[in-house]
Amino acid sequence: MTHPAHTPASLPATRSKTTFPAAGTTGRARRARVEPMAVRPLRDGRYAVETAGGTYVVDPDAHTCTCPDHQLRGARCKHRRRVALEVTAGLVPPPGKRTAVCAVCGGRTFVPTAFSGPALCPRHDHRVGALVRDRETGDRLVVVGAAGERADRVETAEGRLVADYPTNADYGSHEPVFWVVYLDSLGRDGDVRRYAFPASRLQRIDSEGATHPDAGPTPTDGAASPTTA
Secondary structure (H helix, E strand, O other): OOOOOOOOOOOOOOOOOEOOOOOOOOHHHHHHHHOOEEEEEOOOOOEEEEEOOEEEEEEOOOOEEOOHHHHHHOOOOHHHHHHHHHHHOOOOOOOOEEEEEEOOOOOEEEEEOOOOOOEOOOOOOOOOOOEEEEOOOOOEEEEEEEEEEEOOOOEOOOOOEHHHOHHHOOOOOOOEEEEEEEHHHOOOOOOEEOEEEEHHHEEEOOOOOOOOOOOOOOEEOOOOOOOOO
8 A cells, every 4th residue: 555645735824713612601701612703823822813803912821812801801801712722622733833734645733833844744643662564565663763854855874865765656755754663673682773764654553553662672773774675
């Protein structure tokens, strides 16, 4: 099974006003849910909240809003509540993060504001210690690290780019690279060599993400090619 390369789509710069179900709430909590609002993250960690009555700026870290309800009464206004609702629902990035597109599927994801590498959504990201399968060979592997760079920029121990290997031709050259070791190599004596794979070539074996076995030597770069031939 292979995944063709995807070209990440552009994300919309603005959002339409939306609502949440009332969910049995009253007062400001209800107004935060049922009144049409559009929340837009700003570059400095604050949020602009557009309503029928105007646009206000919410600062979650300072617990403030520029609306009269907060400025005059010190209340936890509907705008602050709405920002919290949208962050919790994953509709806008939390403070300290920004919206990005997944390098594999082009879907929306959130990354730290200063992040500069190719992004991955939770579905296609691989945490260290996760048990995965090579889509090309069916071999079981353990993730031991992330290169933080694209397949067309990461070199193997042979001096070749990961994207240049024929077995990686069906995977995007823009995809982030992960370092893995073969599961059946962990019980052997000596160094365990790491291999490099584009993100979408690695398939999760289970939704829990099996952990790295405790036994076995510490992985090293080794001298062999970090990709399968």
